[in-house]
Amino acid sequence: xxxxxxxxxxxxxxxxxxxxxxxxxxxxxxxxxxxxxxxxxxxxxxxxxxxxxxxxxxxxxxxxxxxxxxxxxxxxxxxxxxxxxxxxxxxxxxxxxxxxxxxxxxxxxxxxxxxxxxxxxxxxxxxxxxxxxxxxxxxxxxxxxxxxxxxxxxxxxxxxxxxxxxxxxxxxxxxxxxxxxxxxxxxxxxxxxxxxxxxxxxxxxxxxxxxxxxxxxxxxxxxxxxxxxxxxxxxxxxxxxxxxxxxxxxxxxxxxxxxxxxxxxxxxxxxxxxxxxxxxx
Numbered sequence: 001x002x003x004x005x006x007x008x009x010x011x012x013x014x015x016x017x018x019x020x021x022x023x024x025x026x027x028x029x030x031x032x033x034x035x036x037x038x039x040x041x042x043x044x045x046x047x048x049x050x051x052x053x054x055x056x057x058x059x060x061x062x063x064x065x066x067x068x069x070x071x072x073x074x075x076x077x078x079x080x081x082x083x084x085x086x087x088x089x090x091x092x093x094x095x096x097x098x099x100x101x102x103x104x105x106x107x108x109x110x111x112x113x114x115x116x117x118x119x120x121x122x123x124x125x126x127x128x129x130x131x132x133x134x135x136x137x138x139x140x141x142x143x144x145x146x147x148x149x150x151x152x153x154x155x156x157x158x159x160x161x162x163x164x165x166x167x168x169x170x171x172x173x174x175x176x177x178x179x180x181x182x183x184x185x186x187x188x189x190x191x192x193x194x195x196x197x198x199x200x201x202x203x204x205x206x207x208x209x210x211x212x213x214x215x216x217x218x219x220x221x222x223x224x225x226x227x228x229x230x231x232x233x234x235x236x237x238x239x240x241x242x243x244x245x246x247x248x249x250x251x252x253x254x255x256x257x258x259x260x261x262x263x264x265x266x267x268x269x270x271x272x273x274x275x276x277x278x279x280x281x
Contacts, residue, residue: 068258070242073251075214076229083233091237098128101141105170112174117243120234121191122173124227140164142173152176186249188213191231196224213248 072080084091095102105119122128125143138145140163146156152172154162162168180190183198192213193201200220208216217225232246244252 066262068255068262070247070255072232072236072242073214073247075217076232079229080233080236083230084237087233088237091234094123094127095238098123101128101166104166105141108167108170109174112171112178114174114177115187115243115245117235117239117245118177118187118191120238121177121194121231122170123234124231140169141166142169144169144172144176148172148176184211186211186213187245188228188248191245192217192220192224192228195227196221200224212250 102119105122106116109116109118122141125138126141128141139161140149142163144152144154144163149156149163149169149172152175154168154172156162163172177190177194180193180198181187184190184193184201189201189211204216204219205211207219210216213228217228232242235246236242247255
């Protein structure tokens with residue numbers, strides 16, 4: 001229970017620090033999408049080490065046994081277990097070496113109203129290395145293609161490539177992911193589209209007749225399917241659970257509904273019988 005209290009307090013304090021830090025910086029929403037509304041809910045569904053949403057009011061340990069928890073989708077469960085069993089030691093060593101970069105990316109994503117857990121996408125894209133160059137010409141910690149980088153305000157001229165700048169490339173990636181979320185309304189689809197491109201994603205949606213990732217994944221490139229599974233596996237390894245970016249829109253809505261039902265029942269159980277009876281009339 002103390003962990004849940006400290007988590008909430010830490011989140012509030014971190015938010016205040018980031019707001020103060022952001023006063024002298026340009027946010028992706030203002031810099032890239034001036035005049036647009038960032039499609040991101042004000043109420044963030046954060047999760048503690050048990051995978052329980054911290055939006056659930058303080059409760060007893062006994063009550064938490066019945067609280068809704070995030071569940072890993074069955075179609076990726078075995079992959080996540082095997083991947084993390086095989087690569088756990090490597091992931092821990094890699095994270096230790098890139099801790100300062102994780103902290104920077106985390107803060108930039110939060111300031112731009114993007115789930116901080118998307119930092120694991122950068123880890124999958126580049127291993128958090130500064131200048132890996134892919135066969136397609138993508139470069140930098142976010143492995144941005146030249147066209148995407150320029151579209152989102154980054155400058156590329158000669159040896160000066162702003163895709164290599166951790167701060168600037170993260171601002172651009174945050175804006176790109178925000179736009180993808182605006183189109184799909186689903187963070188998992190945004191993660192997949194980040195890898196294969198909007199064109200492939202539109203084809204997959206059309207061919208599958210669905211916007212549910214688990215329904216359309218077989219219409220995506222093999223590389224993208226692997227990419228998404230690795231992203232979820234790394235997220236689970238470092239966080240110990242999933243979040244809104246490892247769930248589809250449908251899964252998230254079901255979870256939020258389950259949390260609301262659970263909270264309502266708790267309130268009903270705590271109210272005097274006379275109040276419950278009156279409210280039911």
